[in-house]
Amino acid sequence: MRRSLLLMMVFALLALPVAVYRQWLDVPPRWNPWAPLDITETPNLLTSFKLWRLQDDPALCRQALDTSPLRYLPLPDSSADADCPLENVLRVQASELKFNSSFVATCPLAAAFALFERHHLQPAAQAVFGQPVTLVEHVGSFACRNVAGSQRRSQHASANALDIVGFRLRDGQRISVLRDWTTDGDEARFLRQVHEGACASFNSTLGPDYNAAHRDHFHVDMGLYRMCR
Ligand SMILES: [Zn+2]
Numbered sequence: 001m002r003r004s005l006l007l008m009m010v011f012a013l014l015a016l017p018v019a020v021y022r023q024w025l026d027v028p029p030r031w032n033p034w035a036p037l038d039i040t041e042t043p044n045l046l047t048s049f050k051l052w053r054l055q056d057d058p059a060l061c062r063q064a065l066d067t068s069p070l071r072y073l074p075l076p077d078s079s080a081d082a083d084c085p086l087e088n089v090l091r092v093q094a095s096e097l098k099f100n101s102s103f104v105a106t107c108p109l110a111a112a113f114a115l116f117e118r119h120h121l122q123p124a125a126q127a128v129f130g131q132p133v134t135l136v137e138h139v140g141s142f143a144c145r146n147v148a149g150s151q152r153r154s155q156h157a158s159a160n161a162l163d164i165v166g167f168r169l170r171d172g173q174r175i176s177v178l179r180d181w182t183t184d185g186d187e188a189r190f191l192r193q194v195h196e197g198a199c200a201s202f203n204s205t206l207g208p209d210y211n212a213a214h215r216d217h218f219h220v221d222m223g224l225y226r227m228c229r
Pocket residue numbers: 156161162163219220
């Protein structure tokens with residue numbers, strides 16, 4: 001008796017994803033792993049799976065981006081013999097906030113940024129300063145190089161990483177990772193919340209506590225490894 005109950009439970013567990021995939025079961029899109037990512041939905045357990053699915057599916061990724069205010073230009077893949085070939089990339093121009101300059105990003109990196117902006121960055125700015133961030137300052141995304149001091153290709157070599165150095169608020173106040181990370185005022189409190197939110201949105205986030213090379217920026221990327229330092 002007990003064994004058949006166990007078997008039934010195992011069967012139900014295995015059948016559930018199939019039933020959702022085949023649409024035999026009506027599950028709300030945010031709880032359906034195969035539904036496109038909706039940037040406006042509060043992130044949940046399935047969000048990183050949905051982000052991961054965007055890697056090899058440019059059409060699905062554009063569909064996700066189009067649920068966000070992100071403005072971007074799709075870019076063609078580079079030729080395969082390029083030193084650092086680019087695939088599934090676009091030029092991010094603006095969002096509800098501006099950037100100091102537009103940047104090339106893989107589509108999943110852009111989608112993760114849109115999630116980060118809506119669900120972590122702006123809520124942190126509202127909570128600490130009562131106003132939104134209007135500008136994100138970065139120092140680049142694409143650079144055809146290895147990780148400093150190693151033979152491994154950097155996530156920057158595929159435009160799958162972004163280095164963020166600071167933020168500007170609506171009233172013009174500037175917050176700098178280099179200057180404000182180690183203080184103990186509102187600026188530092190904001191940066192800690194932003195760092196935590198970045199960890200929740202991107203696969204890897206490295207900040208000033210990681211090493212001296214990151215003392216002036218948050219490195220965020222959508223590579224294979226999950227790191228939050
Ligand atoms: Zn970086």
